[in-house]
Structure formats: C-alpha cells, structure tokens
Amino acid sequence: MKITDFKILKNEWVSPDCFELSLEPWEDLDVRPGQFLELSVPGKTLRRPVSVCGRDGRILRLCVRAAGEGTVILSGLKNGVINAIGPLGNGFSLPGKDPCCTSGAAGCGHGSGMYKEGSAAESRLLIVGGGIGCAPLLLLAEEAVKAGLEVTAVFGFRDREHALFEREMKALALRSIYCFDSEGDDAVSVVRREGLTDLPFRACGPLPMMEGLASAMSSDGEFSVETRMGCGFGACMGCSIRTVSGMKRVCKDGPVFRKGEIVWQSLR
Ligand SMILES: Cc1cc2nc3c(=O)[nH]c(=O)nc-3n(C[C@H](O)[C@H](O)[C@H](O)COP(=O)(O)OP(=O)(O)OC[C@H]3O[C@@H](n4cnc5c(N)ncnc54)[C@H](O)[C@@H]3O)c2cc1C
Ligand code: FES
Structure with missing residues (x-):
C-alpha cells in the first residue's frame, strides 16, 4: 500500500452518469484486478474507494459513477494531481x-x-x-x-x-x-x-x-462487495461485514469474498 500523487491525464464522460479518469502515478504500481484506490476528494475529509478498471503501462484507468457529492467533485478535476492510497484490497483470483x-x-x-x-x-x-x-x-x-x-x-x-x-x-x-x-x-x-x-x-x-x-x-x-468506507486500509473497522467465519473488513480482507463466505442478509 502506498500514498501516491497521480497526474490526471484524462477525465471525460463515457456515459450519462459515468466518467473515466486516466491517472499516472509517480512510480510504477502493481495492481491486481479487483483492487482499488482510495482517492482524496478536494473539500472532503473521507477518501472515496474506486476500483482500477484498466492499465496501460504505468497509467491506471478508473471509471466512476457520479453517485453523490464526492464523485461529482472528482468529475470536475480535469488536470493537476490527485492523491490516492493504494492499491488496496485483496483482488480477484484466477481459477487454476x-x-x-x-x-x-x-x-x-x-x-x-x-x-x-x-x-x-x-x-x-x-x-x-x-x-x-x-x-x-x-x-x-x-x-x-x-x-x-x-x-x-x-x-x-x-x-x-x-x-x-x-x-x-x-x-x-x-x-x-x-x-x-x-x-x-x-x-x-x-x-x-x-x-x-x-x-x-x-x-x-x-x-x-x-x-x-x-x-x-x-x-x-x-x-x-461494496460498503461505505472510512480509512480504506484496515484501521477503523468501519467497513466490517458478517461472514460465515466472523466479521471481516471489506477494505482489507476483501473486497473480494468467496461465494460461501458471504452472509447476504448482513449486506442488505
Ligand atoms: C471497494 C470499492 C470499489 C468501488 N469501486 C468503484 C468504481 O470503480 N467506480 C465507482 O463509480 N464506484 C465505486 N465504488 C463506489 C464509490 O466508492 C461510491 O459510489 C462513492 O464513494 C460515493 O461517494 P459520493 O461522495 O459521490 O457519494 P455519497 O454522497 O457518499 O453517496 C451517494 C450515494 O451512494 C451511496 N454510496 C456511497 N458510497 C457507497 C459505497 N461504498 N457502496 C455503496 N453505496 C455507496 C450512498 O448511500 C448514497 O446513496 C466502490 C466502492 C467500494 C467499496
Ligand atoms: S474502511 Fe477502515 S477498516 Fe475498512
């Protein structure tokens, strides 16, 4: 996990409510599918978790739905730098x-x-x-x-x-x-x-x-799975969900869980 500044290379709408960010980190990052970044949002205390959806060399692509105040602010950041923590979470495995x-x-x-x-x-x-x-x-x-x-x-x-x-x-x-x-x-x-x-x-x-x-x-x-997040890296327990093997933090133990682990009622 790293706290890194990213240069914003591109930020454009790709659907009526989603925009795509291309971000260049100052140093190469290893990212596994399903891992996410905690993006800092100007004027907001809490960072917002967003998954990496693609990469081109060291440049990471993120696709974000403008869901509320924080993501709407992100949609307006057309250049400059953005600070992020990550890559975070366990990510998906590949069968075999x-x-x-x-x-x-x-x-x-x-x-x-x-x-x-x-x-x-x-x-x-x-x-x-x-x-x-x-x-x-x-x-x-x-x-x-x-x-x-x-x-x-x-x-x-x-x-x-x-x-x-x-x-x-x-x-x-x-x-x-x-x-x-x-x-x-x-x-x-x-x-x-x-x-x-x-x-x-x-x-x-x-x-x-x-x-x-x-x-x-x-x-x-x-x-x-998705939950509201606080720190994003396992310290606050704010994202905990119930699983068959006890409480687990979505940010650190997840966000990816095996089918049999999830207690679906606890996510509703
Ligand atoms: C591991 C992870 C990966 C994610 N990856 C992506 C991604 O790739 N692209 C993307 O667009 N979004 C992603 N999200 C969801 C994204 O983090 C939220 O939409 C965002 O934080 C909302 O912030 P806001 O300030 O715009 O909205 P707020 O004003 O905080 O909320 C707006 C609405 O969205 C709901 N909401 C807020 N946060 C979440 C959340 N974490 N889960 C479910 N509902 C939420 C609120 O209840 C409210 O209805 C991810 C979330 C997690 C936990
Ligand atoms: S968000 Fe703080 S422990 Fe997961």
Whole structure:
C-alpha cells in the first residue's frame, strides 16, 4: 500500500452518469484486478474507494459513477494531481492460477506473468457484472484472457445508453453478452438461459444481482462487495461485514469474498 500523487491525464464522460479518469502515478504500481484506490476528494475529509478498471503501462484507468457529492467533485478535476492510497484490497483470483509476481517480490521466477500455474485444471471463467460493478471486471477480463482462460462475460446495464466498456470488451478474445433492464433482460437470467451456472465465476454489481447469482450458480466463485468506507486500509473497522467465519473488513480482507463466505442478509 502506498500514498501516491497521480497526474490526471484524462477525465471525460463515457456515459450519462459515468466518467473515466486516466491517472499516472509517480512510480510504477502493481495492481491486481479487483483492487482499488482510495482517492482524496478536494473539500472532503473521507477518501472515496474506486476500483482500477484498466492499465496501460504505468497509467491506471478508473471509471466512476457520479453517485453523490464526492464523485461529482472528482468529475470536475480535469488536470493537476490527485492523491490516492493504494492499491488496496485483496483482488480477484484466477481459477487454476495463483496470484504471483504482484507483490514486487524479487526472484519469484515467473518472469513478467502475473499468475503462476495452479494444480487445478480449470480453464474456463464466467465474469458477471452489473452497472458500474463492471469496472473491476474489465481489468479481470483482460488478465484472464492473457492468462489463457476461456472467458465468457455477461454485463448488464439499465439501458443501452448506460452501457460501459463495449469497445474494450469487443477487442478482447472472449465471448461477451450485454443485456439491458430496459429490454426486459438481466445478467442472472442470461447466465441461466445460456447454461453457464456450473462455471467458476467472478462477479461485481448491485446487491440483488449478486444475491440472485449466488443462488443461481452451482459452482464456486468470488464476489466483490461494496460498503461505505472510512480509512480504506484496515484501521477503523468501519467497513466490517458478517461472514460465515466472523466479521471481516471489506477494505482489507476483501473486497473480494468467496461465494460461501458471504452472509447476504448482513449486506442488505
Ligand atoms: C471497494 C470499492 C470499489 C468501488 N469501486 C468503484 C468504481 O470503480 N467506480 C465507482 O463509480 N464506484 C465505486 N465504488 C463506489 C464509490 O466508492 C461510491 O459510489 C462513492 O464513494 C460515493 O461517494 P459520493 O461522495 O459521490 O457519494 P455519497 O454522497 O457518499 O453517496 C451517494 C450515494 O451512494 C451511496 N454510496 C456511497 N458510497 C457507497 C459505497 N461504498 N457502496 C455503496 N453505496 C455507496 C450512498 O448511500 C448514497 O446513496 C466502490 C466502492 C467500494 C467499496
Ligand atoms: S474502511 Fe477502515 S477498516 Fe475498512
């Protein structure tokens, strides 16, 4: 975890309520899909957690929904620098691949790859996102394709106007399915209809979508969950949720949790 200043290279609207930030850190950062930054917001005491959705060399991309005062302020920062703590949180794992080479540990022997081969022979991955929850999944999709997994992504949005990352997903060697509430379709229905319920999965999105997915899937998987955060790095306990193995901090023990760990009622 580092406290770093980032140069704002780009900040532009990509949908009616979401904008994309391109940030250049002063030093290279290792970021795993599902990890986030705690961004400082001018005039606000508390930082705001935002996932990394992409990277281009050392430049990190973030996609932010203007949800309230803090994120609206962020949407207006067109240049200069922004301070952030991160990367924070555990991030997603890839099926059959153990995280590797992401901690900066020297001499791990795996070259520039981010993951080492695991024992499991899993080669397929289902990625399911809803709305701005698709942000961390874009980076995950990129890493999963790079790691040689056969990826199917199902992304759901309110309507076509609010869809995110269509261009980026088309450029990846994966099967992506977009669906829209306005057209009477949602991500969980697509997963059921397409017979994808037995695949290892990774998901992020609105709580009803994630709960629906948890009961639809016969396979194991991981969910990235959201709570309001205080410090963002494990000190205040403000983000704690109940899990089957006791209280866990979303910022430090999560935000990614295994399907069986989450006590969904405690998130409602
Ligand atoms: C680990 C993590 C990763 C996240 N990644 C992203 C991301 O990539 N892009 C993105 O747009 N947003 C992301 N969020 C959500 C984002 O942090 C909140 O939308 C933001 O903090 C709201 O701040 P605000 O001052 O604009 O809104 P506020 O005025 O604080 O709140 C506006 C509305 O959003 C709700 N809200 C605020 N914070 C959260 C939260 N953490 N979870 C759920 N609801 C909240 C409030 O209850 C209120 O209804 C993430 C949150 C977490 C915990
Ligand atoms: S936000 Fe402080 S412990 Fe998680």
